[in-house]
Amino acid sequence: MSNENSENSTAGAYVTSGQEFTRDANYIATRITRDGADGYPVEAGRYRLVVARACPWANRAIIVRRLLGLEDAISMGVCGPTHDRRSWTFDLDPGGVDPVLGIPRIQDAYFARFPDYPRGITVPAMVDVPTGQVVTNNYPQITLDFSTEWTEFHREGAPQLYPSHLRDEIDEVALRVFKDVNNGVYRCGFAGSQEAYERAYKRLFDAMDWLEERLTNQRFLVGDTITEADVRLFTTLARFDAVYHGHFKCNRQKLSEFPALWAYARDLFQTPGFGDTTDFDHIKKHYYVVHEDINPTQIVPAGPDLSNWLTPHHREQLGGRPFGDGTPPSPVRESERVPSEHNPL
DSSP states (O other), X not given: OOOSSOTXXXXXXXXXXXXXXXXXXXXXXXXOBTTOTTSOBOOTTTEEEEEETTOHHHHHHHHHHHHHTOTTTSEEEEEOXXXXXXXXXXXXXXXXXXXXXXXXXXXXXXXXXXXXXOSOOOSSEEEETTXXXXXXXXXXXXXXXXXHTOGGGOOTTOOOSSOGGGHHHHHHHHHHIIIIIITHHHHHHTOSSHHHHHHHHHHHHHHHHHHHHHTTSOSSSSTXXXXXXXXXXHHHHHHIIIIITTTTOOOSSOGGGSHHHHHHHHHHHTSTTTGGGOOHHHHHHHHHHHOTTTOTTOOOOOOOOOGGGGSOOOGGGGOOOTTTTSOOOOOOOGGGOOOGGGOOO
């Protein structure tokens, strides 16, 4: 992120005039694995997951950590919903400092390992607590590794989010969801020309129509249980009407106007691990305050009404077992609960 305003400004240059939005997908490739091949072995209590509830990519990691019951093995630091051009900050914590890492902003963990780190300071990030150094910010791999490398620390009854026999199909579906939906909304919102916007808009809603058709007669995206593919789609759907429809001009129709997709989103929202990790207040504040070049007034909309997320979805009529042979996670621990005024649950 770059801008030419004062150091403490939240302003960022997100739109480049005349150009399409292109996401920098070069993340820190280091992995935390059972064999410790990259120098970071799986070890309970050693790593801290740093997130922001506003961020859809970080929200995925929060959901997967909770579904698998990794709370005792991997602690979690939560940044506030807004940030300046340097990085996300721990402004929700006393004194504005993360109580475990002892730093005010996540960039400090990046610079501890890479003093001249040249790319965006992003969440989610896994930080090695003993050294205070970032290990990885490779968000798609982080959640897959939670499922495959951290099995020793999964709770009893943890679901199989990335079962081996469905991985090819999960990867295929997730790739289109990423290109045309997860990232597609940003390609609309950060488009630098009318032509770029219209191309992104068409790709987005072609994919939404494809998802609507796919989910009309099946409860989940792949197989008959919740998988990584559902987690990846949900975090975009949760933000669609609150942010993307208006702020990013993704306004052919609202999520609530897609019968199957809207019921599917409500089904997941009402499933432990999904809705109870969603903070609509943080989501709206982040997008409408940080993206000053799109919303220069920084006015945060009062709506939409969130109570409709709790209406019956009737998706159970399609069959399927959300957790397969597993069980739902236990209630959210008090220290990690989303404030009730930020969420209709």
